[in-house]
Amino acid sequence: MLHRRITVVTTFTFDCDVPSLSPRRLVLLGKSGVGKSAAGNTILGQKEFRFVRRMNSVTSECSEAHATVSGRSVSVVDTPGLSHTEMEPEELMTEIARSVHLSSPGPHAFLIVIRVTDRFTEQEEEILQQIEMMFGKEVLKYSFILFTHGDWLKEESLQTIMERFPALRRLVDQCGGRFHVFNHEDENNREQVNDLLQKIDSMTEQNGGGHYSNQMLEDAQRFRREEEEQRKPQEKGIMLNIGQLNLPRVGAVCGGLLGAAVGALAGPVGAAVGGLAGPTGAAVGKVVGSVVGVAAGEAFARNK
Ligand SMILES: Nc1nc2c(ncn2[C@@H]2O[C@H](COP(=O)(O)OP(=O)(O)OP(=O)(O)O)[C@@H](O)[C@H]2O)c(=O)[nH]1
Ligand SMILES: [Mg+2]
Numbered sequence: 001m002l003h004r005r006i007t008v009v010t011t012f013t014f015d016c017d018v019p020s021l022s023p024r025r026l027v028l029l030g031k032s033g034v035g036k037s038a039a040g041n042t043i044l045g046q047k048e049f050r051f052v053r054r055m056n057s058v059t060s061e062c063s064e065a066h067a068t069v070s071g072r073s074v075s076v077v078d079t080p081g082l083s084h085t086e087m088e089p090e091e092l093m094t095e096i097a098r099s100v101h102l103s104s105p106g107p108h109a110f111l112i113v114i115r116v117t118d119r120f121t122e123q124e125e126e127i128l129q130q131i132e133m134m135f136g137k138e139v140l141k142y143s144f145i146l147f148t149h150g151d152w153l154k155e156e157s158l159q160t161i162m163e164r165f166p167a168l169r170r171l172v173d174q175c176g177g178r179f180h181v182f183n184h185e186d187e188n189n190r191e192q193v194n195d196l197l198q199k200i201d202s203m204t205e206q207n208g209g210g211h212y213s214n215q216m217l218e219d220a221q222r223f224r225r226e227e228e229e230q231r232k233p234q235e236k237g238i239m240l241n242i243g244q245l246n247l248p249r250v251g252a253v254c255g256g257l258l259g260a261a262v263g264a265l266a267g268p269v270g271a272a273v274g275g276l277a278g279p280t281g282a283a284v285g286k287v288v289g290s291v292v293g294v295a296a297g298e299a300f301a302r303n304k
Contacts, residue, residue: 021071021072022072022209023072023073023074023075024072024073024074024075024108024109024197024200024201024204025074025075025077025103025106025107025108025109025211026043026074026075026076026077026103026107026108026109026110026111026200027076027077027079027099027100027103027107027109027110027111028040028076028077028078028079028111028113028146029079029082029096029099029110029111029112029113029131030081030082030112030113030114030127031081031082031083031114031127032056032057032058032059032080032081032082032083032084032085033053033054033057033058033081033115034081034113034114034115034148035051035113035115035148035149035182035184036049036059036078036079036081036113037049037050037051037058037059037078038051038148038184039111039113039146039148039182039184040065040076040078041184041187042182042184042187042192042193043069043074043076043193043196044065044066044067044069044074044076045067045069045190045193046067048063048065048067048076048078049063049065049078055085056085056086057080057081057083057084057085057086057087059078059079059080059081060080060084060086060087060095061080061095062077062078062079062080062095062096062098062099062102063077063078063102064076064077064078064102064103065078069193069197070190070193070194070197072197074197075103077099077102077103077107079095079096079099080092080095080096082096082127082130082131093134096134097134097135097217097221100135100212100213100214100217101214104214105211105213105214106211106212106213106214106216107142107211107212108142108200108203108204108207108211108212109142109143109144109200109203109204110131110135110139110142110143110144110212111144111145111146112127112128112131112143112144112145112146112175113146113147113148114127114145114146114147114148114171115147115148115149116147116148116149116150116152116153116158116161116181117149117152120161120165120167120168120171121167124167124168124171125167125170125171127171128140128143128171128174128175131143133224134220135212135216135217135220136216136217136219136220136223138212138216138219138220139212139216139220140174140175140176141176141207141212142203142207142211142212143174143175143176143178144175144178144179144180144199144200144203145171145172145175145178145179145180146179146180146182146196147179147180147181147182148182148183148184149183149184150181150182150183150192151183151184151185151186153181158179158181176203176206178199178203180192180195180196180199182196
């Protein structure tokens with residue numbers, strides 16, 4: 001009897017997408033000079049983005065760089081400042097939107113960079129409105145406030161600063177209370193980077209492992225276009241109403257009123273003169289008054 005030995009090789013596939021080791025794609029957003037590029041370098045642990053202390057904006061184009069950080073692949077996209085000193089608003093918006101494509105298939109987190117030393121007013125809240133306008137409401141689910149210049153915080157903790165500035169508290173609250181403080185002066189401190197990545201992991205977990213996508217960006221852009229289209233007819237409506245006004249008639253009415261007023265004024269003057277010079281003077285005064293009035297009225301109507 002022939003015995004056949006059959007060997008069954010079973011392949012088990014483990015899904016190795018362990019959350020803490022899965023790649024992370026991050027986009028840095030914020031005003032000019034707040035330390036976006038410097039923060040990008042701190043995260044990657046290498047000098048990829050140019051940063052300098054300057055009055056004018058430094059970064060004018062989006063750029064992507066990646067590195068292995070604590071055993072995982074991390075990609076960072078640096079963007080021009082939302083308050084760029086030289087770019088036109090439309091050009092700036094198009095360039096910043098490109099960050100999503102560079103972060104393909106889409107970023108896990110938008111790091112909204114704010115300097116702890118800034119004075120926090122309602123104006124700071126406008127940053128978030130600007131970001132929402134560009135990327136849509138969905139963006140808040142993936143947003144995270146990253147404070148830079150942590151070395152400037154003395155004994156005061158960020159919690160106490162937030163108590164002093166309700167606008168800042170509101171800003172953080174809108175991002176689900178997520179924030180982290182960075183100190184670029186201490187760039188070799190990898191703990192601050194690992195802590196940030198952990199916080200981003202929790203956010204990603206809350207988002208079911210998902211990320212912001214090109215589709216969300218397209219939806220936001222379509223929504224913005226539709227809103228603009230809806231606004232246009234109303235603006236046109238105002239223009240039409242002005243266009244439909246019968247200007248010659250308006251001119252004639254205004255002219256008539258003006259003429260009557262001048263006539264009324266000139267009439268008594270003539271009458272006074274006439275009163276002095278006798279009945280002829282009065283008649284002449286009245287005629288002069290009315291002629292001046294009518295002429296003024298017609299001139300006004302003609303100009304219209
Ligand atoms: N002391 C201190 N300085 C910092 C920190 N982060 C950034 N800076 C400095 O702030 C300046 C501006 O930093 P950048 O990274 O160029 O700022 P940015 O937001 O990229 O600016 P733009 O490219 O113009 O939009 C640089 O001189 C940095 O060295 C920080 O945590 N502490
Ligand atoms: Mg920069």
